[in-house]
Amino acid sequence: MGFSKLFLNAGEALRPVLTKIIPMKLLSKMKAGIINNATDKLSADSIAKYEPGKYKQGVNVIGNIKGDNGLGQSARIMCRLLDENNEVHVIRDFFVPPGGSRTNETYDDRLTTELPYDINVIHVNASEFMVAYLSLGKEVWDYRYNIGYWAWELETFPEEWLPAFKLVDEVWTPSDFVTNTLKKYTDKPVITVPHCIAPVTDEKYDRKHFNLPEDKFLFLVMFNSGSVMERKNPLAAIKAFKEGFCKDEETKKKYKDVGLVIKISEAELSTDDEKIINSVVDKDDNIYYMCGHLNKTEVNSLIADVDVYVSLHRSEGFGLVMAEAMYVGTPVIATNWSGNTEFMNSDTACMVGYDMKELDKDYEPFKKGNLWADAHVDEAAQFMKKLYEDKEFYNKIAVNGQNYAKEHLAYKRSADIVSDRIRKIHGVFDKEVH
Template identity: 25%
Template sequence: MPIEERERCILGRNHDGKELSTISITFEPAAMSLQAPSVTALRFPPILWHAPLRDPTGYAEEARHFLFALHAYGAPIAAREIRWNDRVAGVPPHQEQLLQQLLLKPPHPRSVYVLHILGSHLRPAPDARASIGRTMFETDRLPPGWAEACNRMDAVWVPSAFNRETFAFAGVKPEKLRVVPGLIDLDQYNPQGSPLALPSDHGFHFLAVFDWSLRKGWDVLIAAFVEEFRPDEDVALLLRVHSSLGYTVPQIYAQIENFLVKELGRDPARIPDILLLDKSLSASELLALYRAADCYVLPTRGEGWGRPFMEAMAMERPTIATGWSGMTAFMNAENSLLIDYTLQEVSEKAAAEIPTFRGHRWAEPSCAHLRQLMRRVFEDRQFGKELGAKARAYLETYFSPAAVVEILHRELLPFVEG
């Protein structure tokens, strides 16, 4: 099945193929397809990209990749920064220098304005040639106010057909929705090199990198890991976490222990090793962490895009993810391992944690299937190695700067004057 057709089926069916909803929305096939790049000389309008450019989040990392790629291909682009919090990403020095230049560059008075932010904050710029929103969301619908904000923009760029369908279902005008996937510069992701020194001497490490919340499925991951592997097996689970919800490290430890004891009935002293890594990492240290891992795994309940999955694949790590939502734009049965799931209403516990999700549906990953996938990668190291190589090759073909800049050019070309 072509990529665009496979993605369009995701919202309406579960992993067994049973229909869960009936949504009929017509989109232009050309706006949803992925093709190998054929970038030659490109003409762009002047662009002002407004985003959280220094934040250590997927939004910011994606925005930096867009910004640098457009600059590299000759687009007349300037940048302005949104500050969400005081956290700052460990950007390499040469990128920080370029970022500073683009932030200081005066924008053209008639620029195409790209506001890269949560959908509720989208606002058109009054003097812009056009106002474009770049946003995404993780569940089967949108929070109140998002559709209205999106409809005020001239266009809304979403990363995948998954969000094109969910946004339209929520009331965003279909003609405004355009699929512009995230990109990754593989030159920055070298699988070869030194791994990060870990506080573990185990022979196999599973890794998950995420913002601590129930949406990320940490409970399913821990359950699958401790139920599948014995304490005497040569394996550990590495959790590289931060918390935008404000959980402290002791609170995260307490949640894990409470889950193990009360939900699983397990003695925390008699399980395979789970290591929590909470210190800040530079860009080079994060790459070294991926090198130290043997498999990347996260049974998330929903993603707008899922950039850490993409980073792990770029580092040639076999990658396990739930088979629903944004990351299925670049993950498939040929390049990764997708966990079975059912669509369920967001639990009250998760809605209490993030009230925005109350009344929505998302994926509930199968713990039993996740156990099988983790065991397979653990037992068959050659299979994992080959899968990781396929993953990187797929990204290079369809999500390189050249491939995605061509899509950006197609979307921006109508705003070139003269």
């Protein structure tokens, strides 16, 4: 426990240099070693069973609240869901290093290290849940009802993560896609609490702000290097763009007012991503490359500034950026598989067909032999051209997508799911006590 805490709790101060001096693969191995060692020592009765009355009724939200990545956004969404129905809760910022950039200040004035309530909702994925247990300490788990909010992108759950189920009383997920996968591995409750969105944009973050041309029809591809580039699959989107608009000089001339924006976040987490992208991009392809940190309002505004968002992902646990694009009225071209299909269809987005493909090697944490989707590039290219050339079709997708996102991804729906679950947890155990 001592070494683990030292290694993990030093993360905040060391985060800016960790990824420069320690390769990501080595960091992963170090964490894996901690997890495996702790797992061997964890027995079924290691954590004291939930004891109603030991703590006040309410929720402790624990997660990477300041994180600029999807995990951080997920934790902040939970805070807002609890606010929506005035559920009593506190917020504790916690991350597993290196953690990515951490500049979000939304809940800075509410952060605390105190955990006074009887339900923990812990936004740490299963892969690092044991590390969280070691870092935070057993006392955080003892006598509380522990809920892990987990996302995962495949239909097979890694065997080495199964011990994480020992650390929870139940699991919440952002989509039925994830829920259905996890239910195959546990008898504990697994509840879908869909992500919700209400992206804020600012007109000052216009194309000029991002040094993007104002006279071109722009597609956007965006991914975080920490999310595994092979899964996000930007190369397929680049290939589709080139097939549709850049396959020869005559085509380039015809579509000279069409461009592609490639935005990479957290590029320091994978030094190879930029090199791979640059190797397939020609200087005269009207492709605009962006790398570096943007605040959340800038990201939302960038999505609104472009004409189309493209995600030919191989798998998504939910797909927050696609949902946000729909919300701000930007049409989406997306792979028709995994979590995103729960909030988009052929009426609200351009859904691209796919073939299921077996991974030919490990793409940590995705293992060789598992399956994920391989989007049809030619179909994506056709959608790109249709959105550019057919204004009526463009407007239909934009309006339908926006209307659906605002109605079905509103906070109240998921807030009620959370409130109902809290009532049931307290109700069941109150009856046991009395």
